[in-house]
Amino acid sequence: MTASFGEYGGRYVPETLVPALDELEAAWRAARDDEAFWAEVGELGRTYAGRPTPLTVAERFAPGKRVSLKREDLLHTGAHKLNNALGQAVLARRLGKRRVVAETGAGQHGVATATVCARFGLQCVVYMGAEDMRRQRPNVERMRLLGAEVRPVEIGTRTLKEATSEAIRDWISNVETTHYLIGSCVGPAPYPELVRELQAVVGREARAQHLEREGRLPEAVLACVGGGSNAIGTFAGFLEDEGVELVGVEAAGAASLSSGRTGVLHGARSSILADDDGQIVDAHSISAGLDYPGVGPEHAWLRDTGRVRYVTATDEEALRAFRRLAETEGIVPALEPAHALARVADLDAELVLVCLSGRGDKDLDEALRALAALEA
Amino acid sequence: MVRKALVVYLMAGAEAPELAEAAVDAGADLVELGFPFSDPLADGPVVRRAAERALASGMRTRACLECLAATRERVGETPLVPMTYAALLEAYGWERFADDARAHGATSLIVADLPAGERPELRRVQLVAPTSTDERLALAAHETDGWLYLVTVTGTTGVRDALSPALGPLVARARAVSDVPLYAGFGISTPAQAAAAAELADGVVVGSAALLAAEEGPGALARFVSSLRAALDA
Numbered sequence: 001m002t003a004s005f006g007e008y009g010g011r012y013v014p015e016t017l018v019p020a021l022d023e024l025e026a027a028w029r030a031a032r033d034d035e036a037f038w039a040e041v042g043e044l045g046r047t048y049a050g051r052p053t054p055l056t057v058a059e060r061f062a063p064g065k066r067v068s069l070k071r072e073d074l075l076h077t078g079a080h081k082l083n084n085a086l087g088q089a090v091l092a093r094r095l096g097k098r099r100v101v102a103e104t105g106a107g108q109h110g111v112a113t114a115t116v117c118a119r120f121g122l123q124c125v126v127y128m129g130a131e132d133m134r135r136q137r138p139n140v141e142r143m144r145l146l147g148a149e150v151r152p153v154e155i156g157t158r159t160l161k162e163a164t165s166e167a168i169r170d171w172i173s174n175v176e177t178t179h180y181l182i183g184s185c186v187g188p189a190p191y192p193e194l195v196r197e198l199q200a201v202v203g204r205e206a207r208a209q210h211l212e213r214e215g216r217l218p219e220a221v222l223a224c225v226g227g228g229s230n231a232i233g234t235f236a237g238f239l240e241d242e243g244v245e246l247v248g249v250e251a252a253g254a255a256s257l258s259s260g261r262t263g264v265l266h267g268a269r270s271s272i273l274a275d276d277d278g279q280i281v282d283a284h285s286i287s288a289g290l291d292y293p294g295v296g297p298e299h300a301w302l303r304d305t306g307r308v309r310y311v312t313a314t315d316e317e318a319l320r321a322f323r324r325l326a327e328t329e330g331i332v333p334a335l336e337p338a339h340a341l342a343r344v345a346d347l348d349a350e351l352v353l354v355c356l357s358g359r360g361d362k363d364l365d366e367a368l369r370a371l372a373a374l375e376a
Numbered sequence: 377m378v379r380k381a382l383v384v385y386l387m388a389g390a391e392a393p394e395l396a397e398a399a400v401d402a403g404a405d406l407v408e409l410g411f412p413f414s415d416p417l418a419d420g421p422v423v424r425r426a427a428e429r430a431l432a433s434g435m436r437t438r439a440c441l442e443c444l445a446a447t448r449e450r451v452g453e454t455p456l457v458p459m460t461y462a463a464l465l466e467a468y469g470w471e472r473f474a475d476d477a478r479a480h481g482a483t484s485l486i487v488a489d490l491p492a493g494e495r496p497e498l499r500r501v502q503l504v505a506p507t508s509t510d511e512r513l514a515l516a517a518h519e520t521d522g523w524l525y526l527v528t529v530t531g532t533t534g535v536r537d538a539l540s541p542a543l544g545p546l547v548a549r550a551r552a553v554s555d556v557p558l559y560a561g562f563g564i565s566t567p568a569q570a571a572a573a574a575e576l577a578d579g580v581v582v583g584s585a586a587l588l589a590a591e592e593g594p595g596a597l598a599r600f601v602s603s604l605r606a607a608l609d610a
Contacts (some may be wrong), residue, residue: 010492011492012489014491014505014527015502015505015507015508015516015527016418016505016527016530016531018506019509019512020507155424169420170417173530173531175397175530175531193545263467264416264462264463264489266417267417274467275436276436277433277437277438277464277467277468278464278468279414279463279464280415291497347392347550
């Protein structure tokens with residue numbers, strides 16, 4: 001098997017998609033080595049998305065530590081997802097594809113995709129689990145306002161896993177006209193590498209900003225991991241810095257790396273939540289963006305090599321960190337990075353950098369209700 | 377006239393051996409037995425629902441292999457081919473799966489999400505699609521085990537209103553690179569569609585429509601398969 005990351009990765013897809021993946025891979029290789037591609041992506045980042053995003057010192061959140069927050073929550077559309085969506089939209093135009101399909105969990109990737117499709121005049125269809133549409137209602141309305149068609153997925157757990165399967169089935173059925181704008185570093189090759197490279201701007205900027213302000217690198221870098229795109233983009237900036245501890249934080253009920261096994265899901269071999277027979281097991285997280293039984297294959301490889309340590313945070317820990325950041329720093333984080341924030345206090349390191357991958361507006365209803373129940 | 381092959385797809389389950397026997401008695405030349413997977417990317421709603429029901433009734437790999445053996449006892453020498461997804465083989469062990477399937481009566485194997493070129497040591501029936509390049513057609517034909525499965529549509533399994541216009545060109549391209557038998561599947565659901573597909577290909581695969589008939593029992597399945605057989609032999 002053409003594995004990409006040690007024994008992980010590959011292309012476990014129906015034959016119908018193989019020529020499209022070959023075509024995407026060729027276009028990606030050409031773009032990767034083309035300065036004009038990166039100039040266009042960089043210009044869009046600066047003038048449309050709001051890059052570079054700031055690095056904020058959190059003075060009060062974690063006493064005894066100096067915590068820097070990489071503010072992807074301040075990016076246009078409110079999360080790091082736009083970095084990937086913009087880059088893939090530029091690529092889709094190079095491929096001549098006029099229609100885009102995407103999956104979304106929390107709705108952030110769906111909003112980012114709908115946004116770039118509006119910007120470039122592309123037709124946009126977003127698949128979203130019916131359960132996620134309920135818990136992320138404002139994002140559904142944003143996508144529709146942006147001109148996207150949001151198709152509810154009513155099968156299985158009605159969350160991100162099923163939405164991803166339906167998006168891939170749509171792609172299989174419309175592959176000649178359609179680009180599949182996958183939202184995380186998952187899926188068949190070349191997607192995991194493509195998404196990492198488009199998100200690597202987060203880690204590159206964060207490293208330079210930290211060096212400039214602190215005069216040194218952070219001792220530890222944290223990011224939450226669902227599919228793993230904000231984490232892989234953040235870690236990409238520090239992988240070569242051996243002295244920097246890298247920590248990925250999964251939702252305890254969706255810990256594909258911490259409690260999963262090697263398996264195949266959505267076109268790649270990775271670490272997934274599955275039973276003895278390879279059947280996918282349901283994930284459970286209050287955070288729709290982490291509620292996924294798989295993870296990018298590169299994370300599985302980074303776990304095995306020991307370069308990144310993967311830990312978990314429970315719903316309750318994430319909710320308390322969500323409230324704490326709001327009260328101590330005046331920043332309402334998304335529930336996804338709240339998982340990473342929840343592990344900051346446990347670290348031995350004092351100089352810590354956290355990727356604040358998105359803002360929490362979308363989560364207010366759900367989080368406040370859950371906090372009320374927790375504190376009752 | 378050369379007899380056109382009729383392949384019927386059934387989902388593994390308690391009724392599968394009896395259904396398979398009914399299908400073979402009614403004129404099926406080969407039975408595909410679905411080993412269900414929780415996230416079947418290549419399948420439309422009918423196969424997906426059947427897979428969900430099978431999983432809910434406990435049809436995991438071990439039970440599917442037992443079902444395969446029980447089916448073998450009912451259908452004599454008729455070829456039996458499990459059709460499944462890579463996740464099951466990954467969990468069970470690739471070689472062990474192939475060996476155990478054969479030991480339980482399988483003639484070959486179909487893995488819907490393991491395209492030609494990947495794990496060539498795993499002997500299986502390869503699938504090609506209208507999007508396949510000529511180069512990939514040749515590779516698949518070279519690697520395939522006995523016959524080549526032509527996916528007639530750019531899409532997932534399921535009933536369609538009409539035979540895909542993509543089949544003719546796909547058959548012509550496949551014949552240009554290989555002389556293996558070509559069986560057409562995906563979207564073939566009526567006797568008329570089967571007859572039209574068999575004008576072009578050497579056989580047809582009927583999946584979703586067979587599952588729908590099988591839901592009504594062995595008698596209904598036998599009547600449906602007989603109608604397909606009659607259309608192919610006419």
